[in-house]
Amino acid sequence: xxxxxxxxxxxxxxxxxxxxxxxxxxxxxxxxxxxxxxxxxxxxxxxxxxxxxxxxxxxxxxxxxxxxxxxxxxxxxxxxxxxxxxxxxxxxxxxxxxxxxxxxxxxxxxxxxxxxxxxxxxxxxxxxxxxxxxxxxxxxxxxxxxxxxxxxxxxxxxxxxxxxxxxxxxxxxxxxxxxxxxxxxxxxxxxxxxxxxxxxxxxxxxxxxxxxxxxxxxxxxxxxxxxxxxxxxx
Ligand SMILES: [Mg+2]
Numbered sequence: 001x002x003x004x005x006x007x008x009x010x011x012x013x014x015x016x017x018x019x020x021x022x023x024x025x026x027x028x029x030x031x032x033x034x035x036x037x038x039x040x041x042x043x044x045x046x047x048x049x050x051x052x053x054x055x056x057x058x059x060x061x062x063x064x065x066x067x068x069x070x071x072x073x074x075x076x077x078x079x080x081x082x083x084x085x086x087x088x089x090x091x092x093x094x095x096x097x098x099x100x101x102x103x104x105x106x107x108x109x110x111x112x113x114x115x116x117x118x119x120x121x122x123x124x125x126x127x128x129x130x131x132x133x134x135x136x137x138x139x140x141x142x143x144x145x146x147x148x149x150x151x152x153x154x155x156x157x158x159x160x161x162x163x164x165x166x167x168x169x170x171x172x173x174x175x176x177x178x179x180x181x182x183x184x185x186x187x188x189x190x191x192x193x194x195x196x197x198x199x200x201x202x203x204x205x206x207x208x209x210x211x212x213x214x215x216x217x218x219x220x221x222x223x224x225x226x227x228x229x230x231x232x233x234x
Contacts, residue, residue: 007205007234009180010122012152013165013189014132017209018115018227019142024108025057026050031104032097042086049082056081064133065164065194071135075102106141111148112211114228119151121231130155131174131187133164133194154178165191166198175204188230192218207233 015021026046033039033046043049060078063069069077079094079101122128130152132139136159143149156174163170175182186205189195196218199206208220209227222233 007184007186008127009129009175009178009185010126010234011129011131011174011178011185011187013187013191013195013209014130014139014142014148015134016190017188017195018111018119018148019146020110020112022054023110025053025105027108027110028101028104029053032100035100036093036097041088043088052082052085053078056085065166067164071159102138106138107145109146111146112227114226115148118227118230119148122234123151126234127153127178127180129153129174129178129180131165131170132156133158135159165189165194166201168198168202171198171202171204186221186234192216196220 012018029050030046033043033049038049039045057074057078060069060074060081064071064074075098079097080091083090083094083097119128128151130139130143132155134157136157139157139159140149140155143152143155149155154174154177156170156177158164158170161170161173163173165171171182171187175185178185182202182204186207187195187199188207188209189199190209190211192208196206196208200220205221207230208218208223209225210216210223211225213225224230224233
């Protein structure tokens with residue numbers, strides 16, 4: 001495979017790209033199922049609870065990315081909706097689950113396969129940056145606990161920037177903060193809407209990280225299924 005044109009700056013998305021959201025989240029949900037005896041209340045299994053969380057969480061985040069709901073709404077509604085889907089109505093329990101989930105999840109440190117190998121390789125050749133739609137109070141903890149923080153020269157969250165991907169404003173904000181130019185930069189992320197379309201509309205090259213090999217019709221600068229593929233093209 002040919003190397004891509006010479007970049008100087010690489011912008012990584014964080015959740016579902018480097019930090020393994022599903023795995024970390026499932027671990028916390030499993031702990032919550034045990035601690036709060038949710039099986040006894042009618043949740044079929046920790047795996048089912050985790051799958052329901054995933055489905056509801058993706059929907060809420062999609063609405064958040066489209067500016068339809070607030071961060072507060074994600075946090076307040078997530079467990080209410082999950083427990084409601086099992087016909088459990090218990091607002092106090094929902095609040096406790098929500099607080100404990102938010103407290104525990106960012107402390108988990110599972111990352112995608114080859115994350116450190118690839119970052120060790122890339123850091124010698126490029127300036128690395130994080131560009132994430134997320135909240136300061138959790139994203140920085142994730143970066144520290146997973147030992148990813150030292151690799152990145154700048155970190156931009158939608159929370160701190162005041163804009164979200166796919167808006168061009170947050171890409172401009174990140175480029176300026178990195179003292180980069182978009183012509184010498186590339187965005188790597190797992191979300192076709194926020195990371196890929198966002199970068200494309202801003203005029204920045206992009207690499208779609210598609211570990212699940214999902215079929216799609218988007219035109220992308222490049223696509224990878226494993227982070228280790230980056231060593232072949234960068
Ligand atoms: Mg992502």
